[in-house]
Amino acid sequence: MEYQAPPFFKTGPTPLARLLILSALSLALLISDARFNYLAPLRQVAAVILYPLQRIALAPASIARRVGDFFVTHSSLRTQNDRLERENFENAGMLQELKGLRAENERLRALLGARKRFGVDATAAEVVYAARDPFSRRIVIDKGMRDEVKAGQPVVDENGLLGQVTRVYPWLAEVTLVTDKSHFVPVQNLRNGLRAVLSGTGSDGVLELRFVPVNADHANGDELVTSGIDGVYPPGLPVARISQVERSATRLFARITCTPLAGVSNHTQVLLLSAQRDLPPRPAEQAKPRVKGKARKR
Amino acid sequence: MATSRPAPQEILLPVKPGYIALTLAAALLLNLLPWSGYGLWIKPDFVALVVLYWCIEQPRKMGFIGAWLVGLFMDVADGTLFGQHALAYTILAYAGIVLHRRVRMFAITPQALHVIPLFLMNDLIIVSVRMLGGADFPGWHYFIGSFVAGALWPPLAALLKIPLRPKPDPFHV
16 A cells, blocks of 8 residues: 655645536526526526626726717707707607507407507616627616516617517616527518517627528518517517518528617617517306495495 | 746735735726727737736645636626637636646746736637537637737736735834
């Protein structure tokens, strides 16, 4: 039996042993995060610790923006004001029309006995930062669990659909943009109502309609809106415009690329929609159980 | 053949663990800045840079556990799978600790040539974990950041040593 002298200095496990232990731990974390959903609380805790750092990191940009806001010229304000007034005027006309159309739509739906479209609530949120990750297209917004944001809520800007809330932290929430590779939106063509599934490609400003037959009637410039079939997005939100349709006899499917309508890479303000579905009315209550000997206090 | 003499070593104040933690937090802050566009292309991983610096400079104070914990924070900040930065930084710390005697023999600029391959390895681990997770290859420009990190090595070393210089004795004549 070999005798080994005790070491002079206590240094604990060797570097290699430590490396193996921690690597194994990291791999275990990776696998459990990828396959199961056990680590959400751990993530929440780390997110809370990181939050002040994140706010500090954003301070220079927001200060610069505020300083820039302060030093706007009179003429630029004038032109902006003119533009906004003109837009407001145009929108007012459209809104009046919308009221009439909505009433008519409700009447027609009542006549047909169709279910009402669900109402949508919107909350404004500010983009805190775009995730610095070349692999995915995500943004982080400044509303979180505290403001009752839930995973799965659609996020829009003034032009169209931006994406969907995928992760909620106490004060922040992470939004996966429509351009993310793993993001799919069920859409329909506004011109003819054709349904399809729109997927991101991972590069900014390019979306793709996948698995569309070669003879499907999609043309350049067609607008795609959400179809509302998945129940995640309310129907009718503008999403993208078809920019190129390639049909080749050698391929089974047409290759259709689209550009998102929302400014997926330039925005500071977004709207969080929460779809309220009208549940079927409660069944009429039965005869109330008699309350004995209890006077109702008023 | 005395081409490479050991670099002259300065006598510095002992490093407090609080100082290491502070520099790591500052690196995390730099990583959290809203980088975008070309900035994102050339952005070095500041946390990896500081982790490796301390592993080479103070291998007994900056250990695996620190690197691993910082990696977990990085994962949460990036919203990525838990453990990928932790794994990459652990391996980086191992490389730094194993190589620290050799790297410190060199002057600070040749040291940069030693650390660039380590940063490349760090990026490669993250890319391979991401690709195993189903992501696309982000393009070769992803690795530019490692070279930028290598270029930042000498300024970083100079910067981190400033608070460690002993203060001149006011009573010294």
